[in-house]
Amino acid sequence: MPVRNRRAAALPAKLSRSWLLVNAARSDDFAPALASEADSVILDLEAAVPEEEKEAARANVVDALSGGMTAWVRISAASTEHWARDLEALARLSGVRGVVLAETEEPEQVTFTAMRLRAGTPVIALLESALGIENATAVAKAPGTFRLAFGVNDFRKDVGVGEDPLAMAYARSRMVIASRVGRLPGAIDGPPGNADAEDSVRESSAVTASMGMTGRLVLSRGQVDWVNRALSPSEDELSWAKDLLDKHRAGAAVGDGSYLPRLKRAEKIADLADSYGLWNA
Numbered sequence: 001m002p003v004r005n006r007r008a009a010a011l012p013a014k015l016s017r018s019w020l021l022v023n024a025a026r027s028d029d030f031a032p033a034l035a036s037e038a039d040s041v042i043l044d045l046e047a048a049v050p051e052e053e054k055e056a057a058r059a060n061v062v063d064a065l066s067g068g069m070t071a072w073v074r075i076s077a078a079s080t081e082h083w084a085r086d087l088e089a090l091a092r093l094s095g096v097r098g099v100v101l102a103e104t105e106e107p108e109q110v111t112f113t114a115m116r117l118r119a120g121t122p123v124i125a126l127l128e129s130a131l132g133i134e135n136a137t138a139v140a141k142a143p144g145t146f147r148l149a150f151g152v153n154d155f156r157k158d159v160g161v162g163e164d165p166l167a168m169a170y171a172r173s174r175m176v177i178a179s180r181v182g183r184l185p186g187a188i189d190g191p192p193g194n195a196d197a198e199d200s201v202r203e204s205s206a207v208t209a210s211m212g213m214t215g216r217l218v219l220s221r222g223q224v225d226w227v228n229r230a231l232s233p234s235e236d237e238l239s240w241a242k243d244l245l246d247k248h249r250a251g252a253a254v255g256d257g258s259y260l261p262r263l264k265r266a267e268k269i270a271d272l273a274d275s276y277g278l279w280n281a
Contacts, residue, residue: 014185017231023048024057065095077103098122107142114144122146128154140182152190186214205230241269
């Protein structure tokens with residue numbers, strides 16, 4: 001049985017930074033993905049799997065998630081015939097941590113998906129079109145929605161915009177605001193290019209963080225650590241938070257109008273550092 005990275009396995013999905021997509025038709029890739037530093041692993045039954053391999057990929061997922069493995073699963077869009085088949089295969093599997101619903105455009109699609117799964121199974125709504133972004137707030141507030149994720153490439157094809165961050169700033173902002181209105185964890189950004197080098201991944205992930213998104217899809221295991229680092233508190237933030245909290249515990253901190261907000265921010269940074277194992281690192 002594949003061994004899940006212990007730190008990642010214990011991390012709540014609401015805090016997951018890296019979401020590693022694994023082609024469900026390639027079962028040999030499951031174990032390396034689970035042993036990686038990816039905060040969450042998604043077995044992909046949708047875009048990565050050719051039509052003629054759908055059934056075999058489904059069988060791979062059933063075997064894995066009924067044999068002791070736990071993972072998320074990206075399922076087909078509600079508008080396709082594969083949606084019902086995917087859900088039927090997953091409905092009774094104890095290893096399903098949650099599902100990622102492709103091409104989400106309406107809140108009902110999330111709710112109907114959740115209703116076909118075990119009670120309480122979280123659903124990440126993947127927004128990949130203009131209509132999905134337009135309905136982001138309604139989707140965020142729908143029963144069953146756990147987080148929003150951005151299908152960047154399909155969105156660009158649908159709308160016709162370039163890859164410049166400015167061209168997609170509106171869509172990302174809509175998702176961030178919708179997540180806040182729906183009281184969801186931070187939105188998950190789309191992936192870097194599969195062959196992007198470290199500098200490029202860090203640069204684009206800095207855009208993700210600056211937009212207020214707290215997670216990112218990842219296509220390559222080699223990019224996981226770069227995404228994790230980019231979406232974690234920086235060394236300067238950790239040092240500042242530790243210094244402020246040490247002074248606070250010693251009663252030496254100076255109180256003014258900004259003190260309580262700064263203390264709250266320092267506590268949040270410290271909590272994230274604990275969750276991500278950053279203090280020892």
